[in-house]
Amino acid sequence: MEIKTVRASQFLNSEDFHMFIFDKVESVSGLHQHDYYEFTIVLTGSCYQEINGKRVLLERGDFVFIPIGSHHQTFYEFGMTRILNMGISRSFFDEHYLYLLPFCFVASQKYHIKKEFLTYLESVIASLDFRDNEFDEFNKLLTFYIVNRLQHYKEQVEDDDIPVWLRRTVKEMHDKAMFGENALEKMIAISGKSQAYLTRSTQKYYNKTPVQIINEIRINFCKKQLETTNFSVADIAFDSGFSSPCIFIKTFKKLTSFTPGSYRKQFCGG
Numbered sequence: 001m002e003i004k005t006v007r008a009s010q011f012l013n014s015e016d017f018h019m020f021i022f023d024k025v026e027s028v029s030g031l032h033q034h035d036y037y038e039f040t041i042v043l044t045g046s047c048y049q050e051i052n053g054k055r056v057l058l059e060r061g062d063f064v065f066i067p068i069g070s071h072h073q074t075f076y077e078f079g080m081t082r083i084l085n086m087g088i089s090r091s092f093f094d095e096h097y098l099y100l101l102p103f104c105f106v107a108s109q110k111y112h113i114k115k116e117f118l119t120y121l122e123s124v125i126a127s128l129d130f131r132d133n134e135f136d137e138f139n140k141l142l143t144f145y146i147v148n149r150l151q152h153y154k155e156q157v158e159d160d161d162i163p164v165w166l167r168r169t170v171k172e173m174h175d176k177a178m179f180g181e182n183a184l185e186k187m188i189a190i191s192g193k194s195q196a197y198l199t200r201s202t203q204k205y206y207n208k209t210p211v212q213i214i215n216e217i218r219i220n221f222c223k224k225q226l227e228t229t230n231f232s233v234a235d236i237a238f239d240s241g242f243s244s245p246c247i248f249i250k251t252f253k254k255l256t257s258f259t260p261g262s263y264r265k266q267f268c269g270g
Helices: 090-096 115-127 132-152 164-172 183-191 195-206 210-228 233-239 245-256 260-268
Strands: 004-006 017-024 032-034 037-044 046-051 054-059 062-066 072-075 081-088
Touching: 017 132, 032 072, 037 046, 037 054, 037 115, 037 132, 037 210, 046 062, 046 081, 054 062, 062 132, 081 090, 081 132, 115 132, 164 183, 164 195, 183 195, 183 210, 195 210, 210 233, 210 245, 210 260, 233 245, 233 260, 245 260
Parallel strands: 004 032
Antiparallel strands: 017 081, 037 062, 037 081, 046 054, 046 072
């Protein structure tokens, strides 16, 4: 299979960085590789990245770092996903960041941004008033943070270590018909396990309870609704499976640091 090469001369326009933020529902690039470095952060929603033949699920706050020569493509199987993509020229990266890369780096490993930094990142994106020199400083800071995470952050569990039944269960819970009303009961039924066994497993492999996983899936759905519709907060709360707007608002703020109203205002101009 021929793998297309995207070159810095076509993409970076002689700059050290190129950052873009897109709401995407499909990939137009297909399977490709770069002659520059790249990382992708999921800001809203979820998608698959297939990197060197391994498929990795990315959700809000997850990122992958793609070194030169690694072939990859993205699959948007869960609907619209907001991503931040950064390209860094080889010369600039090699001079300033290469020494930070782990000795045995695996491109298909996903990593996660800490909640505090993700909140900062979203606040910067929401401002949208950076001058060129300020963007340059932000790009340097963000790239340093990402590469530093590669050096000092280790996933608790490799995807391959998660039991097939549990990965299948979590994947199927992204279906709106599953995470809506009576979501916990549906998750238990899908798993084919007892609630106690399911809870022990999600805590072991995801460090989360089933309800926490369900709420994160719901909040990702709600963020899309706030971004793309004019539905009221109450309607979105009930549509996503929360029993009341108050519980929805409390959960949304806990997971995003914003109320639904302030999120819609800051990120969507609403």
